[in-house]
Amino acid sequence: MLGGSLAKRPPCALPRLVPVIELPQQAVPDKPTLDGLEQRWDAVWQAEGIYRFDRTAERAQVFSVDTPPPTVSGSLHMGSVFGYVQTDTLARYQRMRGKAVFYPMGWDDNGLPTERRVENHYGVRCDPSLVHDPDFVPPAKPDPKKRVSCSRPNFVELCLERTEQDEKVFEDLWRQVGLSVDWSLTYVTIGERARRTSQRAFLRNLARGEAYATEAPTLWDVTFQTAVAQAELEDREQPGAYHRYAFRSTAAGGLPVSIETTRPELLPACVALVAHPDDERYQSHFGSTVVSPLFDVEVPVLAHELAQPDKGSGIAMVCTFGDTTDVTWWRALDLPVRNVLERNGRLRAEPPPAIVSEGGRAAYAELAGKTVKQAQARIVELLREAGELDGEPRPITHAVKFFEKGDRPLEVVTSRQWYIRNGGRDRDLREVLLHRGKDLDWHPGWMQSRYDSWVEGLNGDWLISRQRFFGVPLPLWYPISADGSIDHESPIVPAESSLPIDPSSDVPPGFTAEQRGAPGGFVGDPDVMDTWATSSLTPQIACGWEDDPDLFSRTFPMDVRPQGPEIIRTWLFSTLLRSHFEHDRLPWSDTSINGWILDPDRKKMSKSKGNVVTPADVLQRHGSDAVRYWAACARPGTDTALDEGQMKVGRRLAVKLLNASKFALTFPAAAPGPVTEPVDRALLARLAAVVEEASSAFDGYDYARALERTEAFFWLFCDDYIELVKTRAYAEGADDSAGADSARRALRLALSVLLRLFAPVLPFTTEEVWSWWQRGSVHAQSWPEAASLRESGGATGDPALLTVAGEVLGQIRKAKSNAKVSMRAPVARLEVRAERDRAAYVRQVDADLRGAGVVTDLVVLEVEGNEGVDVTLA
RNA sequence: GGACCCAUGGCUCAGUUGGUAGAGCAGCGCCCUUACAAGGCGAAGGUCGGCAGUUCGAGUCUGUCUGGGUCCACCA
Numbered sequence: 001m002l003g004g005s006l007a008k009r010p011p012c013a014l015p016r017l018v019p020v021i022e023l024p025q026q027a028v029p030d031k032p033t034l035d036g037l038e039q040r041w042d043a044v045w046q047a048e049g050i051y052r053f054d055r056t057a058e059r060a061q062v063f064s065v066d067t068p069p070p071t072v073s074g075s076l077h078m079g080s081v082f083g084y085v086q087t088d089t090l091a092r093y094q095r096m097r098g099k100a101v102f103y104p105m106g107w108d109d110n111g112l113p114t115e116r117r118v119e120n121h122y123g124v125r126c127d128p129s130l131v132h133d134p135d136f137v138p139p140a141k142p143d144p145k146k147r148v149s150c151s152r153p154n155f156v157e158l159c160l161e162r163t164e165q166d167e168k169v170f171e172d173l174w175r176q177v178g179l180s181v182d183w184s185l186t187y188v189t190i191g192e193r194a195r196r197t198s199q200r201a202f203l204r205n206l207a208r209g210e211a212y213a214t215e216a217p218t219l220w221d222v223t224f225q226t227a228v229a230q231a232e233l234e235d236r237e238q239p240g241a242y243h244r245y246a247f248r249s250t251a252a253g254g255l256p257v258s259i260e261t262t263r264p265e266l267l268p269a270c271v272a273l274v275a276h277p278d279d280e281r282y283q284s285h286f287g288s289t290v291v292s293p294l295f296d297v298e299v300p301v302l303a304h305e306l307a308q309p310d311k312g313s314g315i316a317m318v319c320t321f322g323d324t325t326d327v328t329w330w331r332a333l334d335l336p337v338r339n340v341l342e343r344n345g346r347l348r349a350e351p352p353p354a355i356v357s358e359g360g361r362a363a364y365a366e367l368a369g370k371t372v373k374q375a376q377a378r379i380v381e382l383l384r385e386a387g388e389l390d391g392e393p394r395p396i397t398h399a400v401k402f403f404e405k406g407d408r409p410l411e412v413v414t415s416r417q418w419y420i421r422n423g424g425r426d427r428d429l430r431e432v433l434l435h436r437g438k439d440l441d442w443h444p445g446w447m448q449s450r451y452d453s454w455v456e457g458l459n460g461d462w463l464i465s466r467q468r469f470f471g472v473p474l475p476l477w478y479p480i481s482a483d484g485s486i487d488h489e490s491p492i493v494p495a496e497s498s499l500p501i502d503p504s505s506d507v508p509p510g511f512t513a514e515q516r517g518a519p520g521g522f523v524g525d526p527d528v529m530d531t532w533a534t535s536s537l538t539p540q541i542a543c544g545w546e547d548d549p550d551l552f553s554r555t556f557p558m559d560v561r562p563q564g565p566e567i568i569r570t571w572l573f574s575t576l577l578r579s580h581f582e583h584d585r586l587p588w589s590d591t592s593i594n595g596w597i598l599d600p601d602r603k604k605m606s607k608s609k610g611n612v613v614t615p616a617d618v619l620q621r622h623g624s625d626a627v628r629y630w631a632a633c634a635r636p637g638t639d640t641a642l643d644e645g646q647m648k649v650g651r652r653l654a655v656k657l658l659n660a661s662k663f664a665l666t667f668p669a670a671a672p673g674p675v676t677e678p679v680d681r682a683l684l685a686r687l688a689a690v691v692e693e694a695s696s697a698f699d700g701y702d703y704a705r706a707l708e709r710t711e712a713f714f715w716l717f718c719d720d721y722i723e724l725v726k727t728r729a730y731a732e733g734a735d736d737s738a739g740a741d742s743a744r745r746a747l748r749l750a751l752s753v754l755l756r757l758f759a760p761v762l763p764f765t766t767e768e769v770w771s772w773w774q775r776g777s778v779h780a781q782s783w784p785e786a787a788s789l790r791e792s793g794g795a796t797g798d799p800a801l802l803t804v805a806g807e808v809l810g811q812i813r814k815a816k817s818n819a820k821v822s823m824r825a826p827v828a829r830l831e832v833r834a835e836r837d838r839a840a841y842v843r844q845v846d847a848d849l850r851g852a853g854v855v856t857d858l859v860v861l862e863v864e865g866n867e868g869v870d871v872t873l874a
Numbered sequence: 875g876g877a878c879c880c881a882u883g884g885c886u887c888a889g890u891u892g893g894u895a896g897a898g899c900a901g902c903g904c905c906c907u908u909a910c911a912a913g914g915c916g917a918a919g920g921u922c923g924g925c926a927g928u929u930c931g932a933g934u935c936u937g938u939c940u941g942g943g944u945c946c947a948c949c950a
Contacts, residue, residue: 032910235949242950261950274950308950316950323949399949449878453946565944595879596944633887639879639943643886645899648912656910663909708888712897722909810916817904817916824907854907 028665028772032658034651037764038624042175050777051180057100057554064558065091066539066588067181068571069106069189072166073113076173078642079564081615083594085631087562088179089703090592092760094559095180096783102555104185104542107170109163110194111531112224112405115470118159124148126155126469128504128526152469152504159470160190173615178624178763180779187541189534190472195500197541198534199475201578202464203493205420210581211464213418213488217320217327218463220413221403222345226467227417228403228410229530230424230460231570238400238409241393242312245383247273247290250298257282257290257301258390260312262398264383265347265375266319268295268355268364271335275315277303282315293388294379295351295360302333321412323401324459340367341411347375372411416488418465418474418527422577424458436576436586443592443701444637447565454569462574464533471528475501477508484519492522536574539587558588560701565593565637592701596639613642625762626651632707632761653711654765657758660718661769664751667729670741677728677739678844679805680746681797683721687713687750688786689799694757695783703760710757717750720806727851739847748773753784804841804869805849808832811871812853819873829874830855833863842869 045051065087070080095101119125123142130151138158139148150158167188174181187193205211218227243264246256257273270292275282285301292299306328307316318329320337329335338352351364363382367375383389400409423430433455442448465474477492492508494501503524507513515521537545539558544551557579563571572591579587618627622644629650634640675681690713697705729747731740752774759766759778770778812830816823830853832842839862842849850858 259950263950308948312950314950318950325948325950401949444879446878450945453877457946459947569945598943635887637879638887641886643899646886649898652912655912659910659913661909666909705888705890708897718909719915726909813915814917820904822905822907823915824905 026771028662032655032662032768034623034625034654034658034765037768038176038178038619041764041767042178045180045777045779046175046183048777050779051095051101051103051182053102053182053185054100055551055554059554061098061100062102062554062559063091063094063099064102064543064555064560065104066542066558066561066575067103067105068563068567069108069187069535069538070170071111071113072107072109072163072170073117076170076615077597078613078615078618079597081177081618081627082597082631082634082640083562083564084174084179085177085628086594086634086636086703087560087592088177088181089628089632089707089760090560090562090698090701092180092763092779093698093703093706093783095779096756096759096781098782101180101182102185102543102558103181104187105171105174105179105181105183106186106538106542107163107167107188108531108535109159109167110189110471110534112468114159114163114190115155115468118155118162118470119147120144121162122158124150124155124158126150126152128152128469130154155469163188163190173619176619176624177615178628180763185542189531189538189541190470192500193547194534194537194541195472196547197537197545198472198529199494199499199501200496200546201537201540201582202529202533203475203496203499205581206491206493208581211418211420212461213416213465213491215414215416217330217412217414218417219324219401219403219410220343220415221406221408222343222411223406223408224403224468225343227415227463227465228406229463229532230458231462231532231573232404233401233410234404235399236402237397239395240398240400241395243380243383243393244313244390245293245388246390247292247299249285250289250291254285254288254290257285257315258313259315259317260394261317261322262396263317263319263322263376265367265372265379266322266340267292267317267379268297268351268360268367269319269321269338269340270295270297270299270317271320271330271338272299272318272333273301273315274304274307274318274329274333275301276307276309277305279307279309279314281309294363294382294386295355296357297338297354297360302329304329304332320414323412327412337414339414341372341413343413343415345408345411346371417463418529419461420464420533420577422458422462422573423455424460424462430455430458433573433577433580436580440576440586440588441590443590447568447591447593447637450565450568451573454573462530462577464530465527466530467526468528471531472500472534473502473504474525474527474529475499475503476525477503477511477522478525480517480519480521480523482519486523491525532570532574535571536578538575539579540582557583557586559590561588561591563591563593565595568593590701593637595634595637598639598641613644618644618647622647622651623654623764625654625765628761628763629653629707632703635704636702650762653714654762656718657714657754657762657765658769660714660722661751661755661772663722663726664747665773667740667744667747669748670744673741673745675742675746675749677725677742677746677848678797678801679721679724679848680742682799682801682805683717683746683750683797684789685797686716686799686802687753688789691753691757691784691786691789695786698760706757707761710754714754714758716802716806717754720809721750721802722747723809723852724805724845724848728848749789753789756781756784801841801844804834804838805845807869808842808845808849808871809852811869812849812855812873815871815873824854827853827855827873829857829859831859831861831872831874832869833861833871834869835864836862838869 091101091103122138124138125147127149132151132153136150136154221228240262242260244260246258248256286303289298289300318326321327338354340347342348347367347370349368366378423433437451475494479487508522511522543556575587626647630646690709693709694706725743728739729743755766755770755778766778839860842860846858
């Protein structure tokens, strides 16, 4: 079995050597600015390869990210930026922890969205019956009403051309946002490697019996004319109506049976009536037959516990096929097939053979060729004219299944399709997959319930074949018998070494091209695979499964799958399934699920409302770090409002970081030595605690908490600490150079730590400041350690000292504010009253407080029962 | 029908083993202070959706109800 690297992981991993990279160093600017940082530092990072994956790192030293490949159709939206930034903060943290971060980007350019986009953009339509035209050029002016037909190879060429342009735009945006992706690892889901991986995995599924083909009723989109999978469904509330009419009993003296249906047009496809076995109203009918109105077809009345007595008249008309319940009954009760629907959504020309009466055939002729909607209108008229309609149709609203990308209700048609087993028909497999889900570490944990309910609700295997053009072809051919019939039971498979193949142009081993379509020859499978059949293999594609065993052993199974909650049922589940089959293990140890972006009025963002804010606009207005700040403030998995106010806060933070850093660096660096002043040591002690909190938050994938703690400390650092020590740090009085040195050492040490703590969220600002006074990239530095910080601080300070000093400072400000004087207004005498412990603290900070408050004399009075500090200015 | 998340000052949100609520934004007042005026400082503002429990004590645990959001199932 492949991928045993984790089990063989050495018990104690050696620290990874991080190369020292020289970056351009610059002086502290007079007027620091955020403008232009994105372009400047992105260029440097790319040139220096700051985020390049170290291929020599052992698995234990690697942190590998199964980045979601964004669908390359149109533009990225704020929701993408939101989730990707959150993941990037985690990647940056791990990199600073010394991990070799494997962080590729993929583009999902495979599938329907691209097809649709290309059709619209170029004004073309794919016609698979055409041969490749090497000179084909799309119309200069696309006409949406008159699309030009082109061959499948030509169409695919256009798809590739279009997506290449889109991918460039996407990469530029991601780089502007500062994703620390290794762009040399980029893959595309329609690329050769992805197709090879996808086809190889499918062939192995086939060989092991995990993939199979069968002719069965499937959900069918009549617009796209393709089968769709359970995972691609969504319910939509639609207006409908109950139509009531009766079937005549064939028993002597038997009573008619009234049914109510929303699909009267399927009456000619009726194969049975079904009621609940306990329903007393129909006891006498069970086992008997009835005859349909208009069509005179005799159908049985049967019992099944799925029938609901309280719905309609309590007895259902089973047709082939009105919905998935019909399919269930049809299977369970072994009913015949009477198809009336074509794949294009119209009723077929010929009536089902069961309709034999002259009247029945005449009635059907009225419906033939009509769309479902037209047929329904006509049959209601026919029923009414025949006096069969019992009352008028009763309007209702009910949920109807749609393909999530479609705009007409799904129909059920019988067709031959490929499936991959997923536990939908196999209780044991389902249990195994549920256990796999439990072994995965979910962030946040409650997201696992979505996975569980999906797996528990599976009602069929995974339908992977699609009757489309732009996708990974099923790598199969079928033999053609001497009589010209296709033998679907004995597919011809290619050798793995020949992958990827396109069966519509490649020839199977042992055949010649001339034999295509001929008796005794072969025919290629015309279908492509569902886009998820390829996307479910992103770990294998990105990590180089079979193609690059060395890389694979260093990166797989991956560490984390970040993704949105809406694709747990598709992407997460199917990836887990494929890995289970192929590697008998989880594809990653952890998954982090991000939340939704909501409008300011708390509705999910949607394009149709016209309130979409584009990432480019927002980044332009606020700057990348500000937008990242907004994304990183949102708790993992929590839905968040799109709040530009929060971005302004982020921008203010970044500007403050520039200014505070600039100020701290105006003091010359002191010679190496201890931090001696109590308030300086108190600051470092506090900072050490912040480092511990931020580290454990990041370890638990909680970037938001790490940021919150760091930010809170930073404002205290600016508002209280810097204010307190700046007078001393200036060292205007030469008599206290030791105090100045202590402050200068603490300032630089704290700044160094703060920049590293902020680096995952504010990569541009921190890099800018780092370049003013340090060598290399801040993003290649090691994450701060609380222990070494405490050692550097010379001793463990007392954090309470800083709290008390801050309180006094606050009281001084309050008094000055109340007196409506400037904060720089001099104070001749300051009286501080506090109980003994606090008074002792105040005395230790006496000089700093006088400096910060511009106070000449500070008098400390010990008083009893004072919970805080009181000050009086004179 | 089953499940999950959310409900804290006007707005956006913190509140990690239960001990009588915090921040930012907006509004208000002050300060053009030698890091920062697209800034700084300060004051004010909520009893934590309702009800009932557990507890000496609950925003923080239990039950229930209400109102949002979401997932799954059903959909004759």
